Amino acid sequence: MKLKHLAFRKTINNLSKINAKPVSGKSKDLSTISATISPSLYPISSVQSYAYLQNPKNSKPISAFIRYIHSTRNTMLSYASVGEELVSCDSEDEDDGTVNEFLSRFIWIMRGKLIEVYTDCNKETIDGMLLAIVEKVVEEMEKGGIEQMVGSTVVMPSQDFSEDLWRTVWEVSNMVLEDMEKARKKEKMKQFLQSEEVKEMCRFAGEVGIRGDLLRELRFKWAKEKMEENDFYQRLGRFRHAKQEKGVNVLDKHAVAAEDMPKVASLPKRKGKIKYKMYGLDLSVPKWAEVADKIHERGEMIWPQEPKPISGKCKLVMEKILSLKMEDDPSQLLAEWIQLLQPTRVDWITLLDKLEQNPGIHLKIAELVLREESFQTSVHDYTKLIDAYAKENHIEDAERILNKMVESGIMPDSITATILVHMYSKVGNVDRAKEAFESLRSYGFQPDMKIYNSMIMAYLNAGEPRRGESLLREMLTRDIKPSEDIYMALLRSYSHSGDVNGAGGIANSMQLAGFQPNTEYFSLLVKAYGQAGNPDQARSNFDSMIKLGHKPDDKCTANMIAAYEKKNLLDKGLDLLIQLEKDGFEPGIATYTALLDWFGKLQLVDETEELLGKIAELGEVPPLKVHVSLCDMYSRAGFETKTLQALGVLEARRDELGPHEFERIINALIAGGFVNDTQRIHGIMEAKGFAASEQVNMALSAHQALSQIRPLNRWPSR
Numbered sequence: 001m002k003l004k005h006l007a008f009r010k011t012i013n014n015l016s017k018i019n020a021k022p023v024s025g026k027s028k029d030l031s032t033i034s035a036t037i038s039p040s041l042y043p044i045s046s047v048q049s050y051a052y053l054q055n056p057k058n059s060k061p062i063s064a065f066i067r068y069i070h071s072t073r074n075t076m077l078s079y080a081s082v083g084e085e086l087v088s089c090d091s092e093d094e095d096d097g098t099v100n101e102f103l104s105r106f107i108w109i110m111r112g113k114l115i116e117v118y119t120d121c122n123k124e125t126i127d128g129m130l131l132a133i134v135e136k137v138v139e140e141m142e143k144g145g146i147e148q149m150v151g152s153t154v155v156m157p158s159q160d161f162s163e164d165l166w167r168t169v170w171e172v173s174n175m176v177l178e179d180m181e182k183a184r185k186k187e188k189m190k191q192f193l194q195s196e197e198v199k200e201m202c203r204f205a206g207e208v209g210i211r212g213d214l215l216r217e218l219r220f221k222w223a224k225e226k227m228e229e230n231d232f233y234q235r236l237g238r239f240r241h242a243k244q245e246k247g248v249n250v251l252d253k254h255a256v257a258a259e260d261m262p263k264v265a266s267l268p269k270r271k272g273k274i275k276y277k278m279y280g281l282d283l284s285v286p287k288w289a290e291v292a293d294k295i296h297e298r299g300e301m302i303w304p305q306e307p308k309p310i311s312g313k314c315k316l317v318m319e320k321i322l323s324l325k326m327e328d329d330p331s332q333l334l335a336e337w338i339q340l341l342q343p344t345r346v347d348w349i350t351l352l353d354k355l356e357q358n359p360g361i362h363l364k365i366a367e368l369v370l371r372e373e374s375f376q377t378s379v380h381d382y383t384k385l386i387d388a389y390a391k392e393n394h395i396e397d398a399e400r401i402l403n404k405m406v407e408s409g410i411m412p413d414s415i416t417a418t419i420l421v422h423m424y425s426k427v428g429n430v431d432r433a434k435e436a437f438e439s440l441r442s443y444g445f446q447p448d449m450k451i452y453n454s455m456i457m458a459y460l461n462a463g464e465p466r467r468g469e470s471l472l473r474e475m476l477t478r479d480i481k482p483s484e485d486i487y488m489a490l491l492r493s494y495s496h497s498g499d500v501n502g503a504g505g506i507a508n509s510m511q512l513a514g515f516q517p518n519t520e521y522f523s524l525l526v527k528a529y530g531q532a533g534n535p536d537q538a539r540s541n542f543d544s545m546i547k548l549g550h551k552p553d554d555k556c557t558a559n560m561i562a563a564y565e566k567k568n569l570l571d572k573g574l575d576l577l578i579q580l581e582k583d584g585f586e587p588g589i590a591t592y593t594a595l596l597d598w599f600g601k602l603q604l605v606d607e608t609e610e611l612l613g614k615i616a617e618l619g620e621v622p623p624l625k626v627h628v629s630l631c632d633m634y635s636r637a638g639f640e641t642k643t644l645q646a647l648g649v650l651e652a653r654r655d656e657l658g659p660h661e662f663e664r665i666i667n668a669l670i671a672g673g674f675v676n677d678t679q680r681i682h683g684i685m686e687a688k689g690f691a692a693s694e695q696v697n698m699a700l701s702a703h704q705a706l707s708q709i710r711p712l713n714r715w716p717s718r
Helices: 002-015 031-035 047-053 063-071 075-088 096-117 123-143 145-151 163-193 196-207 212-246 253-258 286-302 312-322 331-341 345-355 359-369 379-391 395-407 414-427 430-442 449-461 465-477 484-497 500-512 519-531 535-547 554-566 570-582 589-601 605-617 624-637 640-652 659-672 675-687 694-709
Strands: none
Touching: 096 123, 096 163, 123 163, 163 212, 196 212, 212 379, 312 331, 312 345, 331 359, 345 359, 359 379, 379 395, 379 414, 395 414, 414 430, 414 449, 430 449, 449 465, 449 484, 465 484, 465 500, 484 500, 484 519, 500 519, 519 535, 519 554, 535 554, 554 570, 554 589, 570 589, 589 605, 589 624, 605 624, 624 640, 624 659, 640 659, 640 675, 659 675, 659 694, 675 694
8 A cells, every 4th residue: 555655646746747847936825834734634654754844943834734644644545545546547538638737737836836935845745745735636626616716816715725825726726727728729729830721821922932930920820810710610609509409599699698608717527536647657757857848948939929918008008009190100109108018029010910900100100110129120020111112102111111121230132122123113113123133133032923024014114125025035944934914015015116026026935835816916016017117017917817717906907007108008008998898897096097197198188187077976085196197287288277276286285295296296397387386396395305306406407597588488278
């Protein structure tokens, strides 16, 4: 029997080595423990303990407790029988693991508190005290009394323990339950961290360039949201099941309100005796304590901290911060909040997440937070703020944050460079976009399709399709398939500039890449060859489009008419229109505008005005090109009144005029002899920042010289 008693004592000693760390802090008044143990508890048979307790130098009043223990040796048999049952009994209940963990953590913490108070007691004496306390706790757990004690705020009276001791047991029990709940949440969070939905979101984030600490924070955030969503539906299911068992309609809100949900934490209810087993593993070996410490330290590194609870004045200040407006200065409130809370990084992140509902003040506070030491600012924090400003097209603010980032000694990384490429490409600053693109390569980061697309569009917007095409070739060498939109953007750029070679090369690349040509594809090729003065090749592409089953639209037909205009092949142009009308084609405003411009250059006034009437019948506003053509025709034909009318429309729409249109109007006015009007239009052209060509300047000089010698004769007004 004595061997069984010692075995149980060793088991209790081993409990202190389970994966739980001692909790710092002073115990309540445990010095009165000597008077708190009733004669129903169990003795200590250690000779050393008895000799030590007889030492008159002991300053702790525990002699009554020890005398009682040695006076009740007969209870050793009953205690040993309990130890035998606890050690040898196998449990199949699901709650055994929870109770085992609770007792292990409880004994660890209680041992530390006893050692702090009874510094002169040896290990055997401390073990005896633990045996008495744990046996009483186990007894209360079996009766259910410990659950009431843990969930209450008033210390329970007992004939065995004093109020001080019960208060300490109550505090330790609550502390253990809180730690167990945190551990349970961590284990549950691990499952959601490995869920397919979170993995898929992380993969997507990695594809868009999110790496390192930022990805880790987002991963925990997504997993936490999934866990909270799962908990909500589980609680809802349990609530519905409980109501159905009671025969209550879950849709009856009055019946639901009548039931109060339990909100206090408690130990699991037991159906039988507590069963405790160590599974044959001796955790008293010192190496297991070292393993537990290392696991705890590693958990603190990889597990996100929880924000501090906010209440009282700090909560009021935080509500004021959340209600600030764009024009308000948050510095004073922020300083007060910092002084009250002493925030860590997780508290700052929680505040910024709540401020996302107030976009006006969010960016302002996010910028102020960067200089706070407690925020532990990293490169990702600067990058997130730069990205936010870039999405709002606040280029100056984004560049200001970038300068602050460099001044603070933090250099941009690949994610920052990616954001800068997109930002500068969007606003058309090709030089800065190129700098960011090259810096991205210097980091050893390989651009993805989105970065290539942004950089190619930046080159195209700057009128440099050749550089854009070189990046497209680079994508192909890296086995990145460009999208059809990129091919079409390059073809469009070459077509507008009349670069036949570039347009033909992109067209061939599209066919090799497997893209099927559409109507816009052929229309751009027709336009490119037309501007290059090759109407035959333009007509060849036009006929190929029809053979492939694509019906020419109004824009494509207008491009074909413009191609014939380059060589003044009016007969072929009219024959094409007659043939298309037989096939059911109806000219639109683009085709009429191309014909009107052609007839205007031929001085066919009546035919031009007839086309102008057809455009009016369509019910659409004539494009700017129509008014330029009319001004050119009427000025050269000498119709002063109609010239001035067309010129008045053009002056009203001066913001839409480009250098090419200005030069055509000036040449027409010079040809018609409109001296004052010519000088006025030339002044408007210079005011808009357009420089006239050398040919136009020579014509203006000659026109002014002739006007001073003799006035020019105009044709009579029509």
